[in-house]
Amino acid sequence: MKSLGPLRYFLGLEVSDSPDGFFLSQAKYASDLLARAGLRDCQVASTPLAYDVRLTPHDGSLLDDPTVYRQLVGSLIYLTVTRSDIAQAVHIVSQFMFSSNSSLTLSGYSDADWAGDPTD
Structure with a gap:
């Protein structure tokens, strides 16, 4: 391990420290999101x-292609980490990420012995 210095930017979060504590911001993340959506x-x-x-x-x-919409809504959900004022609007638009008549099936898998059995 090596020290990379004080934390400043990580996973879209800007971190500033002061005597009162830490301040989190996503200003660059929000600006990049607006640029990606063509809404600068x-x-x-x-x-x-x-x-x-x-x-x-x-x-x-x-x-025609809801992929961009889903990407933007997902990014907005992450943006609510520091921008709780947009949470209501993001909640409303996130309800329309999937079709109401789609056959959405949730599947889960578990391996209790962490791949210890060579036969399965």
Whole structure:
């Protein structure tokens, strides 16, 4: 092991220390996210989504390729680590990451002996 010096930036989190403690920020992560989404020149809003908005799966039109949407919503979920003010809006848009009539199946696997049995 070797020391890389004081922690400044790790996994999208900027860390600053002061006599009062540590300060976490994701300003660079948010800026990079806006650039990736092509929204760098967008207008700033104090409230990103009205509190009483109710969206349904029938609002708007389906995307040809929802991959970019899923990537952006996932990045926004991570951004809520330091930006709890956007958590409500991110929660609402994250409800539409999967189709309501898809056959989503969750599978899990376990290996209790940590691959110790050569026959399985």
